[in-house]
Amino acid sequence: MPTDPPARPLRLCFVCDELPPAPGGGIGSYTHTLGKCLRELGHEVLAVGLYPRRFDWDPAGPRVEAVPLPARGGRRALHERLVALHQRHPLDLVEWPSYQGPFLRAIPGVTDIIRLHSWLPPAPDRRLSPAAWLMQWRRRRALQLIPNWSAPSRWALEQSQAGAGCTPKRAAVIPNPVDVRRFHPPPDGVRRAPGVLFVGAFAEHKGAFALARALSFVLKEFPAARARFIGRDPEGNGAERIREILGEQLAARVEIRGQMDINNVAGEMQRARIVAMPGTRETFGLAWAEAMASGAAVIGSTAAAGPETVTDGEAGLLVPPESEDALISALRRLLADDTLCERLGRRGRELAVERYALEKVAGQTLEYYRRCLGD
Numbered sequence: 157m158p159t160d161p162p163a164r165p166l167r168l169c170f171v172c173d174e175l176p177p178a179p180g181g182g183i184g185s186y187t188h189t190l191g192k193c194l195r196e197l198g199h200e201v202l203a204v205g206l207y208p209r210r211f212d213w214d215p216a217g218p219r220v221e222a223v224p225l226p227a228r229g230g231r232r233a234l235h236e237r238l239v240a241l242h243q244r245h246p247l248d249l250v251e252w253p254s255y256q257g258p259f260l261r262a263i264p265g266v267t268d269i270i271r272l273h274s275w276l277p278p279a280p281d282r283r284l285s286p287a288a289w290l291m292q293w294r295r296r297r298a299l300q301l302i303p304n305w306s307a308p309s310r311w312a313l314e315q316s317q318a319g320a321g322c323t324p325k326r327a328a329v330i331p332n333p334v335d336v337r338r339f340h341p342p343p344d345g346v347r348r349a350p351g352v353l354f355v356g357a358f359a360e361h362k363g364a365f366a367l368a369r370a371l372s373f374v375l376k377e378f379p380a381a382r383a384r385f386i387g388r389d390p391e392g393n394g395a396e397r398i399r400e401i402l403g404e405q406l407a408a409r410v411e412i413r414g415q416m417d418i419n420n421v422a423g424e425m426q427r428a429r430i431v432a433m434p435g436t437r438e439t440f441g442l443a444w445a446e447a448m449a450s451g452a453a454v455i456g457s458t459a460a461a462g463p464e465t466v467t468d469g470e471a472g473l474l475v476p477p478e479s480e481d482a483l484i485s486a487l488r489r490l491l492a493d494d495t496l497c498e499r500l501g502r503r504g505r506e507l508a509v510e511r512y513a514l515e516k517v518a519g520q521t522l523e524y525y526r527r528c529l530g531d
Contacts, residue, residue, distance in 0.1 A: 358394025
């Protein structure tokens, strides 16, 4: 990591309600990983978010400005904190997640960027609840107001342009970063466990239940294989649904765990031979990229950003999300062929280092930030 200070250090702020170690998902990991690297490169990095309580933040990561979660007016509270920070010490740039919706009004002297962490339907669905409809409208309005968009994939950029009905003034496709020093293959001579690992929310769009249905057939054919499901259970009944799909006969061979911190996830991926997450609307698929960096064979999806993140046949196997037969076939193929798993894993590691390594992504991000700032 370079130690020389940059010619002009930037004062950067990420709006993020999911920063680790608070419970959260990929947006928190993105903010923490990228923010920590940008600090090491000599820039000042803050993260502002709404949190129900205080957490023991990583002192090496972004400096956290935790806004207590109010009963109402959360976006106003965020805006007030940003105004106060800018008045105390001017901010150069604020990066907003696309799901946050537009802020109340621009802060003079601050450059705003939208990071497209989520996709946007072409038009708000009137069948949604009033609150959900309003959120979609806010997200669309934010894209129309802010001229700078950063996307983790070409798919996310194109979907957002279609959904918002506009084209940004400045856009960049920059993948989510992966710390390839933390996510890496096991040492030589250490064998991976025969089986399948799922990392992600226990939800339909992540492919958790489709994978469970496929495993209910495949595990019976491979007696030595095991499976592990790790992640959040957003609806509270996902783990139970997985157990019901697999049935009592396979219960002893499938372990279901809650969300883990990044170091434990890295350890799980280092031990896994196959990481399967056939998600249907990933704007990037951080679990895919981390599994590639770990040297595991990946099973991903042909939908959304799957083909951009995982090169089919090189780093893993992609399956159509509507075809459980294709998922069963991919599982059988990898469980029966250790040599294929090793080949896909080696190539996946090479591609992850080439495309998603933290230092490379940080450099691309800073180049885009300076372009937006007119430097």
